[in-house]
Amino acid sequence: MKRPTIKDIAAAAGVSKGAVSLALNGRSGVSELTRSRVLEVASTLGYRPSVTARALSSASADAVGLVLVRPPRALGDEAFFFQLIAGMQSEMSCALLLQVVDSREAEIALYQRWWAEHRVDGVFLVDLLVSDPRVELMSALGLPAVVVGGAGHHGELASVWADDYAAMTSVVEYLKSLGHQRIARVAGLASLLHTVRRDAAFASSVVDGVVVAGDYTAEAGARATRELLAMDARPTAIVYDNDVMAVAGAEVAASLGLAVPAELSIVAWDDSVLCQHGRLTALSRDTFAFGARAARALVAVIDGASPTDVEDVLPELVVRGSTGPV
């Protein structure tokens, strides 16, 4: 099976290749009569322009890129990213080029390669590091990019984020209002910018707080929880940096015979089916809408808009059965 090309249309319509190109792209230089004839021929022939060829003439690649740095196995449990991707898709007419790599170096190399190969019109940057080399890279390459969830402004790039600082503060205030004093936090990866933000907010609003590092896995959540509950003055409330760790923590508490929320209050960051089912109080944000917003921002930048920062609505605390007065 052979696809019709611009040449076929030119021949069928009795005009030149150039005229067809002008007509199809709605540009001036051809008469309305010719344009309509070309369009008609194109549609009867079922013509579809080849992005490949078009991209070659330094036009659009009709795709945007997303690189995830993860051990592939771990990815499947992180509903967050899938929600995010689904949301992005909802606002994009173009395709998403997705690749999972296992190191930051590979990620950078891949972005460079995609750029060099004219494969993408722009990219999303997720999991922003404290001083992330990617920000510089994008500027240097001139590759349109949107920082997703990077809490704040980043160089010349557009940014879409939620205020982790305010959110953490509101969680702590909520717990304090219930009478909690000894509040603990099971944090995420320390290299990530939002972890630092949450750390800062936590430190400044909690008087008697302790932070344990985690890595978003159930094992880390369980281990951190055991550690916290074994302390002399054990905390009366724990805030987890994601849902998986929170659920694991809840199970540890149950296995130790601790009543939730009577003896221990639990809050999860990021809501999910897991939290809903486990009846955990969670900081809920609409990840799907967040992804959609990021996609809109990227499309705008690609279309030549000057990069802007979009602050997402503050995550909302959904109170379920896992939090209560001391």
Added chain:
Amino acid sequence: MKRPTIKDIAAAAGVSKGAVSLALNGRSGVSELTRSRVLEVASTLGYRPSVTARALSSASADAVGLVLVRPPRALGDEAFFFQLIAGMQSEMSCALLLQVVDSREAEIALYQRWWAEHRVDGVFLVDLLVSDPRVELMSALGLPAVVVGGAGHHGELASVWADDYAAMTSVVEYLKSLGHQRIARVAGLASLLHTVRRDAAFASSVVDGVVVAGDYTAEAGARATRELLAMDARPTAIVYDNDVMAVAGAEVAASLGLAVPAELSIVAWDDSVLCQHGRLTALSRDTFAFGARAARALVAVIDGASPTDVEDVLPELVVRGSTGPV
């Protein structure tokens, strides 16, 4: 910033474009001396071939495609697909072009477009329908494709699947061995091939069975469960077609005051964190490995291997707290 092209290398090495192409692709026609000089120049210049340009000359697009037909919102909860995608990625050196569309027609149009645009070297076909038009389409287009989870052989296409029939039979046999007679099934979408397979297996191994249709959502699972439990001779065991519906069903049972597993046994198809946490007996398959296997099959077909069928290992029944004797 400007990236080096094959022309720059040719100039720097003092040879022609053609020679550079031959040298870089390890083909004969250039002396070893020239080849090594070209390679050296290329590496010092940081040369990266443009897939775009290469694809134009009807070579590889260095990407494979996957189209999902879903309401985007619903996608985020389906860990299955994300696991699958993660697994695919683990075995592919090329990128995955992912797009979510909302109708079967759009899906077909997209496959055709990707083919016409030389965007992908091959595609995955998921959610196979009973007599799926895509199978014909791929053959007609000559686009390498692998049917994923399509239970059996499909025209000229390679296929990677698990034996749903045998799996369903084993689940039913297990329940029968516990003494269950009235067994119900909450099925998935009737248009999907694997639903039909499971239906057939269920019908032939259960004597006194009843099937209710669902659509994989929690709501459908709850509704179906209520319906089943309201029957005169209510079932003593229910097999759900996915984890989300099973968990919802378990909650309905709990809300009706029915003890699980004493009064009702529950089995979920597809294991997940949700099942683990809800302590549901589940039919577990390694979706990640499944995706990896599918990717290997697609890579092989793209490389010119003749399409083969790969049967995945039988899903394993992980018995947890939700099943027991009548």
Added chain:
DNA sequence: GACCCTAGCTAAACCGGTTTATCTCCGGCT
């Protein structure tokens, strides 16, 4: 009538590769 403009179109170059036809040179064979 000479001149200039512009609309409307074509031919051709270009993007960055691959591939084919062609050309040159050199060695081996009769």
Added chain:
DNA sequence: AGCCGGAGATAAACCGGTTTAGCTAGGGTC
């Protein structure tokens, strides 16, 4: 010496578009 063959390289065509330079015809100006 004359012929053939093959290795090694180059020029040029090609893929399917975009873009630019250039050509032509028609209309307005003076």
